Amino acid sequence: MTALLTSLFGRLPIGWLQLTHNRTRFAAALAGVAFANILIFMQLGFLGALIESIKLPYRLMDGQILVQASDANTLQDGSPLPRQRMYQALAVPGVVDVTPLYYGRLDWKQPDGTIRTLDVFGVDPNAPVFRSDALLAARDQLKLADVALIDRRTRNIPEDLIPAIEAGTPYTFEANSRTVTVVGAFEIGGGFSADGYLVVSDQTFLRLFKQRVAGAPNHVLVRVAPGVDVETVAAALRASLPASDTVVRTIEQAQDKDQSFQTTQKPIGIIFGFGVVIGGLVGIIIVYQVLSTDVADHLKEYATFKAIGYPQRFFLGIVFEEAVILALFGFIPGVLIALGLYQVVAIVTGLPIAMSLTRPVFVLIATIAMCTISGAIATRRLANADPADLF
Amino acid sequence: MGASGSGKTTVLTLIGCLRDVQAGSVKLLGQELNGASEDVLVQCRRRLGFIFQAHNLHESLTAIQNVRMGLEVHGATAMRRWREACTHMLAMLGLGERMEYLPGNLSGGQKQRVAVARALVGNPDVIFADEPTAALDKDSGHEVVSLLKRLGRERGTTTLMVTHDNRILEMADRIITMEDGRIAGDQQF
Known part of the structure; x- marks a missing residue:
């Protein structure tokens, strides 16, 4: 792994070596990222199940257009x-x-x-x-x-x-x-x-x-x-x-109206959307804690590297390298556990909860973004690495 | 040399491009450091080798990886034959058997020798050493300094060392004594 990263970066993967040096802390950090991932996956899963369950009756309809009361948003409301x-x-x-x-x-x-x-x-x-x-x-x-x-x-x-x-x-x-x-x-x-x-x-x-x-x-x-x-x-x-008193909607339009009403106007959709945001915030805080502690623990080493002549961007590189490693390695257990939990929820609640193909991609991108934000905040601590303090 | 608080370390950090020069003039290898930009300072630091009181090795890196860090800073050209350079350096310092050891598994003297290797591997013009023997016992301290002196002579590198260890003074070619921030004596041997 080290050799692979070395040839990839063209330098020693200091971030990787630092993270894996302390196995317990690395495991805890990955568990934190995985936890945030699972939170996001579950909320997205519920949101997806909500949308899917809204669509189910429309999909069975043997027709093309619905004439509805003008105040109807879903199949269940309206005059x-x-x-x-x-x-x-x-x-x-x-x-x-x-x-x-x-x-x-x-x-x-x-x-x-x-x-x-x-x-x-x-x-x-x-x-x-x-x-x-x-x-x-x-x-x-x-x-x-x-x-x-x-x-x-x-x-x-x-x-x-x-x-x-x-x-x-x-x-x-x-x-x-x-x-x-x-x-x-x-x-x-x-x-x-x-x-x-x-x-x-x-x-x-x-x-x-x-x-x-x-x-x-x-x-x-x-x-x-x-x-x-x-x-x-x-x-x-x-x-x-x-x-x-009447609106005319094609089945797709009626379904879209129903979906947008239930996901944005009704509390249930907003709750799940909020859950996704909270999951992201939890992840940012966990990763920030890990990265800033790591920077603080290595201030002396960083100061030494500064004295040797490494520029500021070298240290930013280390922090972001760590952020991306945490994102990738935390995502894998996160997505696997989420898949298992989807099965459990589907069995227990009967809700149509399933992993879509795009969702893991979205969550992975969100995780990398989340870790990068944490990394960006954590780099502020680098300013404390002053080589003059080494003497 | 000089008493505690006489300004030895301050001078070292100023010449070593680790502190901004606020007044007066400091020239390092022909480069004026007063008013130099961060980029210039970073460039200057790469021409120097630093050895600190503590070894300051990276705990997560093996001995050879730590030495490599001293070479990597010089870019791709210097890295072309990095393994030979680093292995050679460590072998010269008697650490040929311990290249893949983490610092946690090395003794104090061995760690300081890895630090010396890291400082020398980039072929610096000047080596700055700040009490490199303070954390070592008499024998390993003596060993590290004599290695430093021998390698410096072979490569034609100047070593500027701050110390108040009298056992080491006898190895010096020139001793500058400081008192209250001023140079109080300058002996050449």
């Missing part, structure tokens, strides 16, 4: 939309089909007394909003009163529940004074707001949520004729629907 808009949309050229989407939230009391929160989508069984084989197969069953399909990735449900349902034993539970019969399972994946999803027919939805009326769905999904430009149709829809 109901006059159903009239649905029929108006149908009249716009390029639109082949429209279908309503009703949204409500249901508390599902478990036998043990705990509550699972379910996001309930009411769809027209003849033209369901979501693309799902399980949904298509259960279309006729859904037309019966109080029948539902459950998200198989719903959090904290008994392990044998889904297999039993799929084996042909419907599961029934009471909610909003109705008896809901779960006859099958489909897959979306729960997010941060609810434990899972339930899909019911629009008729069942109106029975479960008595304050809702058929004339006011939450969203309208628009299917565009094949070969027709989606943006053009969206523009035509915008022109024909009143902007006072």
